[in-house]
Amino acid sequence: MAAACQFCTPTLGWAQFETRSIEPVAPYYGAFSIATGDFNRDGRLDVVVAGDSGFTVSLGNGDGTFRSPMFYPTQLSDSLAVGDFNNDGNPDIVVGNLTEPFSVSVYLGNGDGTFKSPINSGTTAGVYFVAVGDFNHDKNLDIAIIDNPYISILLGNGDGTFRAPSDNDSFEIPAWIALGDFNNDGNLDVIVTGSEGANYDMGVLLGNGNGTLQNSVTYPLEYVPATIAAADLRGNGDMDAILAYDLSGMAVFLGNGDGSFQPAMNYDTGGFSGGPIWAVDLNKKGEQDLAIAGGPSAGVDVFWSNGDGTFQPAQSFASGYSGFLAVGDLNGDHLPDFVMANGDYGIISMLNTGVVSFAPTTAPLNFPAQLINTVSQEQSVNLTNNGTATLSISSIKLSGPFQMKTTCGSSVLAGKSCTISATFKPKSTGTFSGVVTIIDSASTKPQFVDLTGSATAVKVSPGSLKFGKQKVGTKSAPQTVTATNQGSTSIQFSNIYTGGADSRDFAQTNTCTGEIGPGASCEFTVTFDPLKTGSRSATLYLNLPLGSTSPAPVPLTGNGT
Numbered sequence: 001m002a003a004a005c006q007f008c009t010p011t012l013g014w015a016q017f018e019t020r021s022i023e024p025v026a027p028y029y030g031a032f033s034i035a036t037g038d039f040n041r042d043g044r045l046d047v048v049v050a051g052d053s054g055f056t057v058s059l060g061n062g063d064g065t066f067r068s069p070m071f072y073p074t075q076l077s078d079s080l081a082v083g084d085f086n087n088d089g090n091p092d093i094v095v096g097n098l099t100e101p102f103s104v105s106v107y108l109g110n111g112d113g114t115f116k117s118p119i120n121s122g123t124t125a126g127v128y129f130v131a132v133g134d135f136n137h138d139k140n141l142d143i144a145i146i147d148n149p150y151i152s153i154l155l156g157n158g159d160g161t162f163r164a165p166s167d168n169d170s171f172e173i174p175a176w177i178a179l180g181d182f183n184n185d186g187n188l189d190v191i192v193t194g195s196e197g198a199n200y201d202m203g204v205l206l207g208n209g210n211g212t213l214q215n216s217v218t219y220p221l222e223y224v225p226a227t228i229a230a231a232d233l234r235g236n237g238d239m240d241a242i243l244a245y246d247l248s249g250m251a252v253f254l255g256n257g258d259g260s261f262q263p264a265m266n267y268d269t270g271g272f273s274g275g276p277i278w279a280v281d282l283n284k285k286g287e288q289d290l291a292i293a294g295g296p297s298a299g300v301d302v303f304w305s306n307g308d309g310t311f312q313p314a315q316s317f318a319s320g321y322s323g324f325l326a327v328g329d330l331n332g333d334h335l336p337d338f339v340m341a342n343g344d345y346g347i348i349s350m351l352n353t354g355v356v357s358f359a360p361t362t363a364p365l366n367f368p369a370q371l372i373n374t375v376s377q378e379q380s381v382n383l384t385n386n387g388t389a390t391l392s393i394s395s396i397k398l399s400g401p402f403q404m405k406t407t408c409g410s411s412v413l414a415g416k417s418c419t420i421s422a423t424f425k426p427k428s429t430g431t432f433s434g435v436v437t438i439i440d441s442a443s444t445k446p447q448f449v450d451l452t453g454s455a456t457a458v459k460v461s462p463g464s465l466k467f468g469k470q471k472v473g474t475k476s477a478p479q480t481v482t483a484t485n486q487g488s489t490s491i492q493f494s495n496i497y498t499g500g501a502d503s504r505d506f507a508q509t510n511t512c513t514g515e516i517g518p519g520a521s522c523e524f525t526v527t528f529d530p531l532k533t534g535s536r537s538a539t540l541y542l543n544l545p546l547g548s549t550s551p552a553p554v555p556l557t558g559n560g561t
Helices: none
Strands: 017-023 033-037 046-051 054-058 070-073 077-083 092-097 103-107 119-122 129-133 142-147 150-154 166-168 174-180 189-196 199-205 217-220 225-231 240-245 250-253 265-267 277-280 289-293 299-303 315-318 324-328 337-342 346-352 356-359 365-371 379-385 391-399 402-406 417-424 430-440 447-456 458-461 465-470 479-485 495-499 506-510 521-528 534-543 554-560
Touching (some): 017 299, 017 447, 033 324, 033 337, 046 337, 054 077, 077 129, 092 129, 129 174, 142 174, 150 174, 189 225, 199 225, 225 277, 240 277, 289 324, 365 417, 417 447, 465 479, 465 521, 495 506, 506 534, 521 534
Parallel strands (some): 465 554
Antiparallel strands (some): 017 346, 054 070, 077 092, 103 119, 129 142, 142 150, 174 189, 199 217, 225 240, 250 265, 277 289, 289 299, 324 337, 337 346, 356 379, 379 417, 430 447, 458 479, 479 521, 495 534, 506 521, 534 554
């Protein structure tokens, strides 16, 4: 796919993004929709995430982290949205239900972060997508839904209930919708993507202002579409469309102001995409930039606006994670931040740090299992001032069982970098966390480098075994690994085994059954009997019971001849 503006020179935006937290949203399976709102009205943005069997509400702490999630069970559902459906000033949640009885469910907010039992309103079919807007100008929020094969409007009654749906089946197989006034008549319209077989389409269904939609004006697409968004990208009052392709890339369709669009301008994404697109002024320049989750190292791709409806090539901000994306001010510094929902890992927040960037991005620096009363290897983060003025640093402080050193001093010149390094020195067993807190002129709020580490009482020596060359079908001389309990209480291994692709080439026996008292040792005897020629490898795992920190596994290597 050819990228628009492919010969442009990329320019760094004023915004940078650091990964602040990764927090679970269990007990449900999956993450299929995310939205934000101040559900307890404390001035801090909160997050709601939909999964297969319910949604979770995570109240924000105001620094990019969240409290433990509260779970609300639902019917099978994929999509939700936030709005005040009973006009009491409290954000409510509407969920689309996929199974019979077909309906949408409104959970009215109590204003303290909790929600009332659901109020159900019927739909014609199972609901795959929900969007919120006022389609009949009565100041009560309505919803547009996808309930295949329909795109339907349900007018709100102002009390959390909706009238019977107005169904429109003029667009085949709708998959994602966005709302906007595309023909400048003051009525809300619907734009939609979908595909069936080799037909890839985008459609516009103009609103009549009374809760009904005109038939779709459909545009064929070059690639399989996924999501779509609407925004005025040029500041001329005409709504434009931004479409994410299913696997990678996106397209911008500039609106003509009459419900029609100019041809697509395609842009490459840094990696797989296909999730929600956001149009928002990320760098406070008064122009709508674009953000989509993805990137070559997961995270978010940002397309900086040129101010005329065209964009710079993607700049990727890595987090190591991806997911459904939402944008909002998570830490009260008046800069837009990113928050993603990932079905395997939970909620990932990325704070907008202005001119400061970190490499690697400040997902927690994880220190592997470390023996108590010893010091780990050093891990470092580079802080770079991407601005045009000197960055002032008021303080850099550390918490937790870690040690820190830094080259940053009290200032960093424009375009220059400094280093923050940390080591882990645990005095007891367990899992520990800490944080480096940086107060500087890049943001009105602190910036953070999170630290995590786990500590074990079991000393393993040596830390790896190398057997060298061994003829296939013969057994090596044994080598020994010694495990010593350096803690103050007895330990007992729960599971000892060799794993890995070539684990059958290595065998172990041990004297480590039963309890091992403080200061006592036991031994693992390992032999190498290669089944094939070439490099062979496996790992010896020495696992303690759940809740205890096991020592680092022991790599085993040899070469069959």
